[in-house]
Amino acid sequence: MSDRTAHAKQVLAAQTIELPSWAFGNSGTRFKVFAQQGVPRDPFEKLADAAQVNQYTGAAGSVALHIPWDKVDDYQALAAHAADLGIRIGTINSNTFQDDDYMLGSVCHPDPAVRRKATAHLLECVDIMDATGSTDLKLWFADGTNYPGQDSIADRQDRLADVLAQVYARLGDGQRLLLEYKLFEPSFYTMDVPDWGTAYAHCLKLGPKAQVVIDTGHHAPGTNIEFIVAMLLREGKLGGFDFNSRFYADDDLMVGSADPFQLFRIMHELALRGVVGADSGIAYMLDQCHNIEPKIPGQIRSVMNVQEATAKALLVDTDALAVAQAAGDVLGANAVLMDAYNTDVRPLLAELREEQGLDADPMAAYAASGYAEKIKADRQGGRAAGWGA
């Protein structure tokens, strides 16, 4: 085995991809939510399903919560439940977009009372982080406007900065604020955090505990996301990823399904800087919806897709790449990258799983486990989890 392969296996063995709790509940589009059988009815059952993904991949040891969808009376009990399942609670995701009060925005709303309500929610999320031991608060704001003249673009930025400063001041030692941006939707004229530049500017002003989150589906078509990755890494402001795939807009399809080459290019920038490992300080998370496919296998497949892209990125012959780049060898440099991309890394990952005591084929092992049939039979009655639940 080459040194490069051995190193790749070592990094892959420690790689962690966080799962979103909401991926296990029912989801859909604004046209229809197709209910699936056996879907979790509460956050405890969501964690149980997430633990299945970890059991078969060995690479998904934490679960992101979404508040209020995952509200419980006792967060320490929820954290203990996660620990019993061999996983832990990760990022806390806030929600300031589902109350009637938020029609014109939340933290950027023209009415100070609505801004206070939204701020209180964000501070409550930090309280929950204290209870669960979470280190990251993920902020995504649906705020924006639909029509020119509807509100002052600049004033809304001032309101946003004011609330962010209050939340930042509440963060404890070892806690971070991760600010996510999105080009459009649900607002169609302006979003208040539409791009990485806006998120970066706010995070820079806030301080070292504020960093930017890249949701791969939140850009204009054709955006060079790996360039954004390289820039934010260079500035020490890349806090995490929401991984998913898109063909058109914010499709939230399985990561690596629409454009595996793009995922490879992103992972290459990260591998170059040595930050794909578990202690990188970058929160690697999935943010997906499984509208028509079964949810647990959908998450297993997604984790495998990230592992495959990561493995290819780690196999890039960086020495040969540097030589070709320095020599101005355009085709040679490109060939080095493509050689790694075109490597079939599935045998390497299968071997790694067997070394870890896992089944070489996580999809088949889960299918054979009978868990899907068991939850369909067991989870009768109650209300299936989904958006808003």
Ligand SMILES: [Mn+2]
């Ligand atoms: Mn996201």
